[in-house]
Amino acid sequence: MNETDIPLTIARALKLILETGSVSEAARSLNVSQPAISKGISQLERRFGMPLLQRGARPLNLTDEGQMLADYAERAGLLQKQVLQNLDEAANNRLGAVRLGSFGSSASFQILPKTLAAFARRYPGISVEILEFPDGELQQMLEDGIVDMAIMTVPQDDGLDIIPVATDKLVAILETGHPLAEKPSVSAAELAAHPFILTKGGSGPLVERWFAAAGQAPRTVHTVLQINSILALVEAGLGVSVIAELALPEGSGNYRALPLHPEAPRSIGFVRKEKSARSTAVDRFWKFCSRFDY
The missing domain is CATH 3.40.190.10 (Periplasmic binding protein-like II)
Known part of the structure; x- marks a missing residue:
C-alpha cells in the first residue's frame, strides 16, 4: 500500500464502529476478522501519530481524527453510488x-x-x-x-x-437576370470572366481546385463564410459564386443554381x-x- 493511501476498509470500519460502538460488529458487517480491523486501526494510529478511537468510552467511540476517516468512508460510499448510477445510465443510453x-x-x-x-x-x-x-x-x-x-x-x-x-456537387449561383443564367451549364472560363464571390466554407478548396483544373482563376471580389450572405450578394448583382448544392437553403430567391461543366462531385x-x-x-x-x- 502506498504511504499516502487511506485503506477504505478500515475507514469504513471506523464509520461502522461509530454507528455500532463495537469493533466486532464492524468486522462482522464488513465480513473481515476482528483482529484484521484492530490491526489496521493500530497501523493508522502509528502512521498519523494520534488515536482514532476513544478506547475508554462505552460504547466505543471515535476521536475527532477517527471521525474524519469515517466521514471519508461515507463520502467514498456516496461517490461510488453516484458512479455506479452514472455507469448504469450510460449503459442504458440515459446519459x-x-x-x-x-x-x-x-x-x-x-x-x-x-x-x-x-x-x-x-x-x-x-x-x-x-x-x-x-x-x-x-x-x-x-x-x-x-x-x-x-x-x-x-x-x-x-x-x-x-x-x-450523400453525394453532393458544386453548382454555379447567378442572379436571375445574369447573362449566363439561362445556360444549361457553365464552365470555369465563363465564370472567371465575372466578379466572383468565393465561399470560405467547407467547399471552398474544392471550388478553387475546380477552377485550377480548367486552367482558370476566379476574379474574387468577396470571400464570405455564410451561405445566406453569398446568396444576398449574388441577388444584389455583386458577383457570381460556386457552392455545394446541398448547402442551398430550401425555398427560392432571386438567383439561379446551374450545373457546372465539367461536374465537380464530392x-x-x-x-x-x-x-x-x-x-x-x-x-x-x-x-x-x-x-x-x-
Missing part, C-alpha cells in the same frame, strides 16, 4: 455526450437536422454537440480528439471509419478514427448513423 464535427451548411441544412432529431427521440439522455470547422481542418480535429466523429467530405485515408451519407459521410469510440454514447451514435435512412 452521455457526443462531440460532432461538421463542415457547415451542407450538413446543417440537409443532413443533420433529421438525423439528430431522430436520435434524440430514441436516446433523449445522450446530447450531441455540433462543432463547425472548415472541411480542411476537420480531419486534424479528429486526430487531436477535439471531436469524436465528423460529417465532412470523405477523405482518402485508410485509417478512418466512414459511413457514406462524397459526404460520417467519419471517425478507426474503432476509436471514446464512450458508449459515442459508439451508440455511430451505430445509429450507420443504420439511419438518409
Whole structure:
C-alpha cells in the first residue's frame, strides 16, 4: 500500500464502529476478522501519530481524527453510488455526450437536422454537440480528439471509419437576370470572366481546385463564410459564386443554381478514427448513423 493511501476498509470500519460502538460488529458487517480491523486501526494510529478511537468510552467511540476517516468512508460510499448510477445510465443510453464535427451548411441544412432529431427521440439522455470547422481542418480535429466523429467530405485515408451519407456537387449561383443564367451549364472560363464571390466554407478548396483544373482563376471580389450572405450578394448583382448544392437553403430567391461543366462531385459521410469510440454514447451514435435512412 502506498504511504499516502487511506485503506477504505478500515475507514469504513471506523464509520461502522461509530454507528455500532463495537469493533466486532464492524468486522462482522464488513465480513473481515476482528483482529484484521484492530490491526489496521493500530497501523493508522502509528502512521498519523494520534488515536482514532476513544478506547475508554462505552460504547466505543471515535476521536475527532477517527471521525474524519469515517466521514471519508461515507463520502467514498456516496461517490461510488453516484458512479455506479452514472455507469448504469450510460449503459442504458440515459446519459452521455457526443462531440460532432461538421463542415457547415451542407450538413446543417440537409443532413443533420433529421438525423439528430431522430436520435434524440430514441436516446433523449445522450446530447450531441455540433462543432463547425472548415472541411480542411476537420480531419486534424479528429486526430487531436477535439471531436469524436465528423460529417465532412470523405477523405482518402485508410485509417478512418466512414459511413457514406450523400453525394453532393458544386453548382454555379447567378442572379436571375445574369447573362449566363439561362445556360444549361457553365464552365470555369465563363465564370472567371465575372466578379466572383468565393465561399470560405467547407467547399471552398474544392471550388478553387475546380477552377485550377480548367486552367482558370476566379476574379474574387468577396470571400464570405455564410451561405445566406453569398446568396444576398449574388441577388444584389455583386458577383457570381460556386457552392455545394446541398448547402442551398430550401425555398427560392432571386438567383439561379446551374450545373457546372465539367461536374465537380464530392462524397459526404460520417467519419471517425478507426474503432476509436471514446464512450458508449459515442459508439451508440455511430451505430445509429450507420443504420439511419438518409
